[in-house]
Amino acid sequence: MINVACPIIGERERRLVNDVLNSRILASGKYVSQFEQSFADYCGAKFGIANANGTTSIHTALLMFGVKPGDKVITTPFTFIATANSILFCGAKPIFVDIDPKTFNIDPIKLEETLKKEKNVKAAVIVHLYGLTCNMDAIVKLKKKYKFKLVEDACQSHGAEFKNKKAGSFGNAAAFSFYATKNMMTGEGGIVLTNDAKADKYGRQIINHGREGRSTHTVLGYNFRLTNLAAAIGIAQLEQLESWIEKRIANAKKYNEAFKDLEFLQTPYIPENCRHVFHQYTVRISSKERESFMKHLADKGVGSGVYYPCVIYKQPLYKKLGYKSGLCKEAEKAAMEVASLPVHPSLLAAEVDEIIKVVKSYKK
Numbered sequence: 001m002i003n004v005a006c007p008i009i010g011e012r013e014r015r016l017v018n019d020v021l022n023s024r025i026l027a028s029g030k031y032v033s034q035f036e037q038s039f040a041d042y043c044g045a046k047f048g049i050a051n052a053n054g055t056t057s058i059h060t061a062l063l064m065f066g067v068k069p070g071d072k073v074i075t076t077p078f079t080f081i082a083t084a085n086s087i088l089f090c091g092a093k094p095i096f097v098d099i100d101p102k103t104f105n106i107d108p109i110k111l112e113e114t115l116k117k118e119k120n121v122k123a124a125v126i127v128h129l130y131g132l133t134c135n136m137d138a139i140v141k142l143k144k145k146y147k148f149k150l151v152e153d154a155c156q157s158h159g160a161e162f163k164n165k166k167a168g169s170f171g172n173a174a175a176f177s178f179y180a181t182k183n184m185m186t187g188e189g190g191i192v193l194t195n196d197a198k199a200d201k202y203g204r205q206i207i208n209h210g211r212e213g214r215s216t217h218t219v220l221g222y223n224f225r226l227t228n229l230a231a232a233i234g235i236a237q238l239e240q241l242e243s244w245i246e247k248r249i250a251n252a253k254k255y256n257e258a259f260k261d262l263e264f265l266q267t268p269y270i271p272e273n274c275r276h277v278f279h280q281y282t283v284r285i286s287s288k289e290r291e292s293f294m295k296h297l298a299d300k301g302v303g304s305g306v307y308y309p310c311v312i313y314k315q316p317l318y319k320k321l322g323y324k325s326g327l328c329k330e331a332e333k334a335a336m337e338v339a340s341l342p343v344h345p346s347l348l349a350a351e352v353d354e355i356i357k358v359v360k361s362y363k364k
């Protein structure tokens with residue numbers, strides 16, 4: 001079976017992890033601060049706060065910019081549940097805004113409609129889904145006009161660009177995940193980026209029991225720290241990220257070319273000014289056919305996945321909170337129609353060809 005994801009672990013990762021093991025400094029250590037700085041530099045941000053995972057990173061970012069119980073926070077319903085849960089962790093209320101059906105990302109026109117209707121929106125968590133940045137020109141303009149805090153959920157978009165600027169460099173803060181299947185990984189892990197020195201200082205307290213100095217605790221904090229072991233893997237992975245992204249883009253190009261005339265599926269849309277890093281290569285297929293298409297792939301040894309089969313507000317947890325079906329029509333339609341094919345950098349050329357052959361043989 002050709003899997004949809006496959007983490008790459010090489011000699012460099014092993015050597016740095018061994019170095020940490022030999023040093024016996026397993027928790028906070030030099031690799032953590034080194035990783036924070038290199039990842040922030042890579043994205044064009046001033047500060048990086050290494051975190052336990054992507055979810056704690058979003059949570060930390062919201063707390064850093066003062067999101068508190070009762071606040072309204074806008075987000076998309078077409079994402080991993082962690083995005084909206086992080087808003088709930090703060091005691092705030094998620095307000096869901098529909099997606100643009102072409103990009104799968106939050107629709108700036110609908111975002112403005114919501115900002116006009118809802119007074120005092122405190123923040124928005126936008127998601128650069130599948131490796132494609134949101135329309136950042138439009139969103140940054142709205143941020144200035146309506147004065148809300150902007151958090152980028154860039155958990156799927158390491159290295160993605162909008163007009164030559166990297167994902168994670170547009171908002172008040174950005175959150176990344178280094179979960180095992182992301183474009184780069186540390187097993188579990190995450191980071192918050194910001195350019196705001198005060199927020200950075202507060203964020204470092206939030207992830208470390210609210211500590212200030214050696215043994216003074218001035219705010220309610222958590223233990224959201226990343227380990228030195230994980231950071232060592234992260235440093236090795238970051239060195240290779242660009243070459244892996246190039247492979248993902250090359251694989252996606254081959255698919256786009258091979259599938260462009262197929263009537264039963266729609267290939268991913270790539271806006272001209274964006275660098276799509278293809279965390280997922282996601283096609284659309286009619287909801288009636290998706291299951292048989294995926295079964296055909298599986299029968300021929302090609303793995304595939306659905307990200308995500310259910311919009312967040314239709315999850316039982318959110319239904320209990322009072323959210324109703326039908327809120328975001330495009331997101332609900334996308335949830336019925338998307339399917340992702342393997343696009344990761346460890347695919348062999350022969351496997352890419354095989355996947356193309358298998359996809360094309362559907363309906364023949």
Ligand SMILES: *Cc1c(COP(=O)(O)O)cnc(C)c1O
Pocket residue numbers: 053054055056079080082083127153155156177178179188189190
């Ligand atoms: C992976 C992911 C998260 C959560 O990251 P974890 O490291 O698994 O906690 C949040 N949002 C999106 C869009 C993700 O893909």
